[in-house]
Amino acid sequence: MxxxxxxxxxxxxxxxxxxxxxxxxxxxxxxxxxxxxxxxxxxxxxxxxxxxxxxxxxxxxxxxxxxxxxxxxxxxxxxxxxxxxxxxxxxxxxxxxxxxxxxxxxxxxxxxxxxxxxxxxxxxxxxxxxxxxxxxxxxxxxxxxxxxxxxxxxxxNAELSIIAKQAQLDNLAVQLNPHFLFNSLNSIKSLVIEDPKTARRAIDLLSDILRSSLYEKDAALITIKDELGLVNDYIELEKVRFEERLNMTVHMDESLNNHQIPPLSIQLLVENAIKHGIDKRIQGGTIVLSIQQKKELLEIKVQNPGKILEKGSDNGIGLQNLSKRLLIQYNGEASLILKNESKDQVTATIQIPMCIK
Structure with missing residues (x-):
């Protein structure tokens, strides 16, 4: 009573x-x-x-x-x-x-x-x-x-909106993780016969990546520091195949280490830069990653040699899903822009509010 x-x-x-x-x-x-x-x-x-x-x-x-x-x-x-x-x-x-x-x-x-x-x-x-x-x-x-x-x-209505938003994010994450996995397996496949020892090392690296990404896929956000750890493992995995053709430099304000971003966001830009830029050039190239704060926005830039085709261009499911995730998760206040910076330079830029409303 x-x-x-x-x-x-x-x-x-x-x-x-x-x-x-x-x-x-x-x-x-x-x-x-x-x-x-x-x-x-x-x-x-x-x-x-x-x-x-x-x-x-x-x-x-x-x-x-x-x-x-x-x-x-x-x-x-x-x-x-x-x-x-x-x-x-x-x-x-x-x-x-x-x-x-x-x-x-x-x-x-x-x-x-x-x-x-x-x-x-x-x-x-x-x-x-x-x-x-x-x-x-x-x-x-x-x-x-x-x-x-x-x-x-x-x-x-608010609860339904949250449920719908979470369902969209979960659906995109479900698509994104296999996308990353299949591309990594394709990289390893070419090494299995030619260099079994290197292939085993690549499998170890992939195992570490999966442990830190797939097992934590339910997390809505991840710190930049943890995301960069995933990116470094991925670069090491790809260097097994590309060797000296692949290099990467990072410019970042260390104070942003603990700022949170959607998981696999930087990794996906780097993966896209390798697939559509480095892999298509005989001499390879260098990926430049820049992370800085601009006023109330966190700006993440990934630059790589290459060119976006104006017609018939297909950025793939990865970038499409990342763009949708940013749109949903930040209520339209975050953006992903991919453009030709110069004749032989492509820049992918993510802008995220420093404070989530």
């Missing part, structure tokens, strides 16, 4: 208790009810208010009025306010009648009783009071539930 009073009952007791203080003051100061009868009248006023409004709440829940549109709700609450105001006036006048007929005799023995017909003279002011009180209560009740419904809808 919940030991706390619900919000509904706290509002009921506090609201009607506050409203009834005025009537308690009137009967105490004007009608000289005394302490006991003033308290009794105060309790009865609270009870009448709660009885009527709680009855309305029961009907509204039973008929599911809180799920109606504003127009549908309006045609129900207007007659409800009138009906409840009439009931309020009837119960209050009935309270006055029995008070003077029965309870009043305890104070004024044989005193002047108030007939039922005389008590009807109170209908006009009491009815107006009932209309005002019931209208305020019903409007407050439905406005609260309308507000709650809007909050619930917004929360559900």
């Amino acid at each position: 919940n030991k706390y009073i619900s919000l509904y009952w706290r509002c009921q007791l506090l609201g009607w208790g506050t409203v009834s203080i005025y009537w308690a003051y009137v009967v105490f100061s004007r009608d000289d009810y005394g302490y006991f009868f003033t308290l009794l009248n105060y309790v009865l006023d609270i009870s009448i208010g709660i009885l009527l409004t709680h009855g309305y709440r029961f009907i509204a829940i039973k008929l599911n009025w809180n799920s109606l549109s504003l127009r549908e709700l309006f045609v129900r609450i207007v007659p409800s306010i009138i009906a409840m105001a009439v009931l309020y006036a009837f119960l209050v006048n009935l309270k006055f009648y029995f008070y003077w007929e029965w309870i009043g005799e305890w104070k004024w023995a044989g005193g002047n009783g108030l007939s039922l017909s005389e008590s009807l003279t109170y209908w006009d002011p009491v009815l107006i009071t009932g209309l005002r009180l019931m209208a305020i209560w019903i409007l407050a009740y439905h406005l609260y539930h309308f507000y709650q419904r809007e909050i619930d809808t917004a929360r559900q």
